[in-house]
Amino acid sequence: MRLRCALLDDFQGIATELADWTALADRVETVTFRTHFPDEDALVAALADIDIVVTLRERVAFPATVLSRLPRLKLLIASGMRNSVIDYTAAEHHGVTVCGTASAQTPPVELTWALLLGLARGLTTEHTALRAGGPWQSTVGADLHGRTLGLLGLGKIGSRVARVGLAFGMRVTAWSRHLTEERAREHGADLAPSMEALLADSDFVSVHLALGERTRGLLGAAELALLKPTAYLVNTSRAAIVDQDALLAAVREGRIAGAGLDVFDLEPLPADHPVRTTPRLLATPHLGYVTEANYRTYYGQAVENIRAYLDGAPVRRLP
Incomplete structure (x- = not known):
């Protein structure tokens, strides 16, 4: 069975267009969410059968109260190499590997x-x-x-x-x-x-x-x-x-x-x-880093992170 990967807050519906996900097609099924989850319960319900999550910057928090309710989650990827809304201690405790991507090429x-x-x-x-x-x-x-x-x-x-x-x-x-x-x-x-x-x-x-x-x-x-x-x-x-x-x-x-x-x-x-x-x-609705070049970097390196994890050698690990 393929692992399921959730792409969060893909408001424009372009996450799968700005990177080559075909390299993972035989091992990973992608699921995109174009709307934001209003609370932890909604987030947990949506990710109940998800193994990998790709989240943009600090839009979605992953505290211990969320990570403890996602037993299938194995890999969490955030854009950038700093993220203040992920509980890294809880992630380690629950066996979740956390990785990042290169910082934005086009700052705001x-x-x-x-x-x-x-x-x-x-x-x-x-x-x-x-x-x-x-x-x-x-x-x-x-x-x-x-x-x-x-x-x-x-x-x-x-x-x-x-x-x-x-x-x-x-x-x-x-x-x-x-x-x-x-x-x-x-x-x-x-x-x-x-x-x-x-x-x-x-x-x-x-x-x-x-x-x-x-x-x-x-x-x-x-x-x-x-x-x-x-x-x-x-x-x-x-x-x-x-x-x-x-x-x-x-x-x-x-x-x-x-x-x-x-x-x-x-x-x-x-x-x-x-x-x-x-x-x-x-x-403006938090558009600072929303550019084509930045998204190509984020999603392109997310693909690289997933492939490396599946090959047993995770890269760009956080914190």
């Missing part, structure tokens, strides 16, 4: 700028009005040239965002706990003396920090209150870094000019979630 730099530019030039408002036969011009764009772009994090993604900001003629400042003045200068940025100073000084703030103990809830109501009423905030990093309720309140009440979000506390968003109706909020 482009999407960060898509959101920032969309906010600055009122693209959603103007596009909607134009298509609906509404008024011709109703917004006045925010200039980028000469304005200050504040980056929380200047790593692999933040440094690339900085280069684009410089190309637009922006002044770039950056802050993170261990960022040095020398490293900031390497990327054309000024080192902000503190996070609070960066928030108060910036016209646009973009979040590019890893989620951890020190960054969870880093931007709460008090920190968001430091932003100028003309400032915009963009988060394509991790939802938990920014207090979502506090941010939505700041946008609704006009205490900041707007926000761009690609990550949320709850994903997918329920139909009645306030993110869907908050004005001056430009939101």
Whole structure:
């Protein structure tokens, strides 16, 4: 009998098209799930007869309470080489091998700028009005040239965002706990003396920090209150870094000019979630890493991982 492999959250229905699964056809049967499971019970029920699971990034959690209820599960593959929602100790206890894939070739730099530019030039408002036969011009764009772009994090993604900001003629400042003045200068940025100073000084703030103990809830109501009423905030990093309720309140009440979000506390968003109706909020459904090149890497290496596991020599093991 062939093993059964579940491909989770294949919203676009392209997981089997972007990699050559034929190499596994005689040993593995693939099953795709195009909708997200709302809770652990639904997930466990769907995976009851599954031997291998391929999951994208950190969309689906695999805590001990799930792994203990999946006795057939043998191999769990996650995209990327870090995953904070898999209980590795429980996986080992239940005999589940966990593997990853190469990190994304295309980080969400482009999407960060898509959101920032969309906010600055009122693209959603103007596009909607134009298509609906509404008024011709109703917004006045925010200039980028000469304005200050504040980056929380200047790593692999933040440094690339900085280069684009410089190309637009922006002044770039950056802050993170261990960022040095020398490293900031390497990327054309000024080192902000503190996070609070960066928030108060910036016209646009973009979040590019890893989620951890020190960054969870880093931007709460008090920190968001430091932003100028003309400032915009963009988060394509991790939802938990920014207090979502506090941010939505700041946008609704006009205490900041707007926000761009690609990550949320709850994903997918329920139909009645306030993110869907908050004005001056430009939101995308976690598209940061959703590109053809990235998906070819993820699914192509997932196939390699499965083949290696079946041959008795697992590769790219996590953690």
